[in-house]
Amino acid sequence: MSKYVLIGSAGSGSVIIELALTRAQAPYVLEQIPYLEPGPDRERLLELNPLGQVPTLIMPNGDVLTESAAIILHLADAYPDAELTPSGNDPRRSQFLRWLLYIVGAIYPVSTFGDDPARWDLDDDNQKLFRKSLERYRLSLWKNVEEVADAPWFLGENFSAIDLYLAVMRNWRPGRSEYARHFPKLSAIADNVSDDLALAAILKRDY
Ligand SMILES: N[C@@H](CCC(=O)N[C@@H](CS)C(=O)NCC(=O)O)C(=O)O
Structure with a gap:
């Protein structure tokens, strides 16, 4: 195959x-x-x-x-x-699409832009300032996600791929413990992803 x-x-x-x-x-x-x-x-x-x-x-x-x-x-x-997404007629689908696109369109680039600040033709001091201000901005972006998160999954009773993004991205800057301090609901959802042992093994390998 x-x-x-x-x-x-x-x-x-x-x-x-x-x-x-x-x-x-x-x-x-x-x-x-x-x-x-x-x-x-x-x-x-x-x-x-x-x-x-x-x-x-x-x-x-x-x-x-x-x-x-x-x-x-x-x-x-x-x-x-x-069941990576709510199905076509599920009322949760519109919110799924909204927050999926918010995470990949607004938050993810902030991480990517800060990964290699040297690429933006800034001197060392300005690279540090740039990274710091990206970090502040990223926290403000995640705050909006925290405010609307349900439990035990982001959309409530049903798992969706947004939970996979949380399980991975909480390990990025500012780091897992700082993330948990700011975003306890999102961190709890990310923890739930590891109830699946196959997924837990992948996450454990990388983080
Ligand atoms: N919009 C893309 C973003 C992918 C992305 O930014 N990946 C990072 C690694 S986590 C990357 O490849 N960065 C290298 C670069 O942008 O030059 C997606 O959702 O797949």
Whole structure:
């Protein structure tokens, strides 16, 4: 059987997709690369994805899919039993889409922009200032998510892929304990993801 090929990197956003593929029991192989390092792996990544970003997914038919939200929506269609998204007529679907896009459109880039502040042509002092102000901004963005989070999952009784984003992104800057201090509801949801042992094993490997 053909498999998905997930191009990713330890601890990065590709872990969100690895969790989704695992939950869907979709066949995949993981190719971990140092995505920011110049070299043949990065050259290949840039050929597949002009942004040079992970996750990048090669589908069983050879098509390339990038953008984690697009990958999640594709997997939800291909593997409905995984319940990655509320179904089409579920009233929670609109809020799912709203907050999925908020997380990938507003919060995720703030992390990506701060990963390598040198790329913005700033001197050392300004890189530090830039990173600090991104960190403040990111906290204000997550606060909006915390305010609307339900329990035990973000959408309430039903799991969705948003919970996978929380389980991964709480490990990024400012770090897990600081995140828990600011966002106890989101951290509790992230903890619940580890009730699934297969998902827990992936999270434990990387964080
Ligand atoms: N919108 C993309 C963002 C992906 C992204 O920013 N990935 C980071 C790693 S976590 C990356 O590849 N950064 C390298 C770069 O942007 O040059 C998604 O949701 O998949």
